[in-house]
Amino acid sequence: xxxxxxxxxxxxxxxxxxxxxxxxxxxxxxxxxxxxxxxxxxxxxxxxxxxxxxxxxxxxxxxxxxxxxxxxxxxxxxxxxxxxxxxxxxxxxxxxxxxxxxxxxxxxxxxxxxxxxxxxxxxxxxxxxxxxxxxxxxxxxxxxxxxxxxxxxxxxxxxxxxxxxxxxxxxxxxxxxxxxxxxxxxxxxxxxxxxxxxxxxxxxxxxxxxxxxxxxxxxxxxxxxxxxxxxxxxxxxxxxxxxxxxxxxxxxxxxxxxxxxxxxxxxxxxxxxxxxxxxxxxxxxxxxxxxxxxxxxxxxxxxxxxxxxx
Amino acid sequence: xxxxxxxxxxxxxxxxxxxxxxxxxxxxxxxxxxxxxxxxxxxxxxxxxxxxxxxxxxxxxxxxxxxxxxxxxxxxxxxxxxxxxxxxxxxxxxxxxxxxxxxxxxxxxxxxxxxxxxxxxxxxxxxxxxxxxxxxxxxxxxxxxxxxxxxxxx
Numbered sequence: 001x002x003x004x005x006x007x008x009x010x011x012x013x014x015x016x017x018x019x020x021x022x023x024x025x026x027x028x029x030x031x032x033x034x035x036x037x038x039x040x041x042x043x044x045x046x047x048x049x050x051x052x053x054x055x056x057x058x059x060x061x062x063x064x065x066x067x068x069x070x071x072x073x074x075x076x077x078x079x080x081x082x083x084x085x086x087x088x089x090x091x092x093x094x095x096x097x098x099x100x101x102x103x104x105x106x107x108x109x110x111x112x113x114x115x116x117x118x119x120x121x122x123x124x125x126x127x128x129x130x131x132x133x134x135x136x137x138x139x140x141x142x143x144x145x146x147x148x149x150x151x152x153x154x155x156x157x158x159x160x161x162x163x164x165x166x167x168x169x170x171x172x173x174x175x176x177x178x179x180x181x182x183x184x185x186x187x188x189x190x191x192x193x194x195x196x197x198x199x200x201x202x203x204x205x206x207x208x209x210x211x212x213x214x215x216x217x218x219x220x221x222x223x224x225x226x227x228x229x230x231x232x233x234x235x236x237x238x239x240x241x242x243x244x245x246x247x248x249x250x251x252x253x254x255x256x257x258x259x260x261x262x263x264x265x266x267x268x269x270x271x272x273x274x275x276x277x278x279x280x281x282x283x284x285x286x287x288x289x290x291x292x293x294x295x296x297x298x299x300x301x302x303x304x305x306x307x308x309x310x
Numbered sequence: 311x312x313x314x315x316x317x318x319x320x321x322x323x324x325x326x327x328x329x330x331x332x333x334x335x336x337x338x339x340x341x342x343x344x345x346x347x348x349x350x351x352x353x354x355x356x357x358x359x360x361x362x363x364x365x366x367x368x369x370x371x372x373x374x375x376x377x378x379x380x381x382x383x384x385x386x387x388x389x390x391x392x393x394x395x396x397x398x399x400x401x402x403x404x405x406x407x408x409x410x411x412x413x414x415x416x417x418x419x420x421x422x423x424x425x426x427x428x429x430x431x432x433x434x435x436x437x438x439x440x441x442x443x444x445x446x447x448x449x450x451x452x453x454x455x456x457x458x459x460x461x462x463x464x
Contacts, residue, residue, distance in 0.1 A: 280384030
């Protein structure tokens with residue numbers, strides 16, 4: 001059975017713009033086809049799945065698509081048949097202190113503060129409760145803690161100071177490293193091995209800095225150079241590797257300011273990376289090593305201050 | 311950077327950015343810094359932005375209550391694009407409500423989400439600049455005023 005819709009209606013339903021819906025259809029994020037009269041068609045089950053994903057109530061009866069596996073479990077949950085046996089769960093793996101279970105008042109203020117509450121049928125309150133009940137495996141497998149941006153809006157709103165962000169990060173850290181989504185673990189591994197997330201070789205980096213410095217001289221900063229490994233400079237500047245990789249001209253903003261302010265600054269020739277994805281992947285050990293390298297550079301060069309333009 | 315301005319090491323002009331501007335509070339500099347280190351950097355970025363932009367309008371809510379751009383915590387690099395855009399709808403609405411044409415982002419990650427994603431997805435028609443980009447573009451360099459004027463005209 002097909003569900004017929006206008007891009008603008010679906011856009012309003014989800015809270016994005018029409019062109020975003022069209023984009024999602026084009027890229028397959030929404031599995032729909034163009035239909036007659038500027039309308040689109042998608043399988044009704046897909047529509048219900050989409051509503052489920054963004055925490056919306058479908059405009060059709062959920063039972064219309066009961067044959068689909070994901071929907072079936074949803075319908076069962078609604079009928080109260082879906083129970084998880086909590087008796088044999090360890091409850092102290094995510095919270096060492098059992099009193100946490102009493103600290104959370106289950107008021108749901110955190111969920112109200114969260115812009116993606118309802119996505120995948122989860123929100124901060126549910127995740128805190130699941131953690132209290134020891135549902136570690138379910139949470140570690142869930143992609144929700146990775147869709148969360150750890151913005152701390154929930155925690156800021158929580159009347160009981162539950163450490164929700166630390167919980168999210170802990171859930172991320174408990175994933176096996178080869179199951180960390182996207183490139184962030186790979187970036188950490190590359191950074192540990194080669195000094196920056198994108199593996200830019202030292203020679204290429206230094207050549208680029210010289211090249212850009214020459215451009216700066218022509219662009220109204222006479223005598224400008226990038227001081228590399230300058231001992232005794234006041235300020236050590238780290239660099240986001242995306243800039244030398246893809247947006248090199250963006251480095252000039254800071255440089256222009258330094259030049260004008262007559263700042264005594266320097267860039268390290270090695271371990272100059274300013275991005276630390278260990279923070280996001282939940283990898284304390286690597287995060288510490290990467291921070292340690294920056295501290296080493298500060299000590300080696302005798303700098304007084306650090307600029308991490310992140 | 312605030313030191314440079316206050317000590318007179320650099321001079322800034324509001325003539326380069328006459329449009330209405332707003333300032334995005336990154337979670338990490340504000341709310342999370344306050345929690346982790348006991349101090350949230352809310353005012354510094356605003357003082358600097360106002361030095362460069364006379365027509366300034368804060369988003370609502372702001373500072374510790376500000377909404378995330380939607381791409382924090384590594385989300386810009388993670389593969390959940392639809393969720394990231396959905397997340398950003400709140401930010402997009404906040405920006406739209408200010409009527410600002412220029413949004414200042416003091417964070418790499420927020421700037422990419424605002425400039426490369428939300429601007430397009432939500433038809434915001436805004437310009438997004440890094441805080442340091444705004445300062446670099448507002449510098450008054452002795453003897454170079456004429457050249458700078460030309461740049462604005464372009």
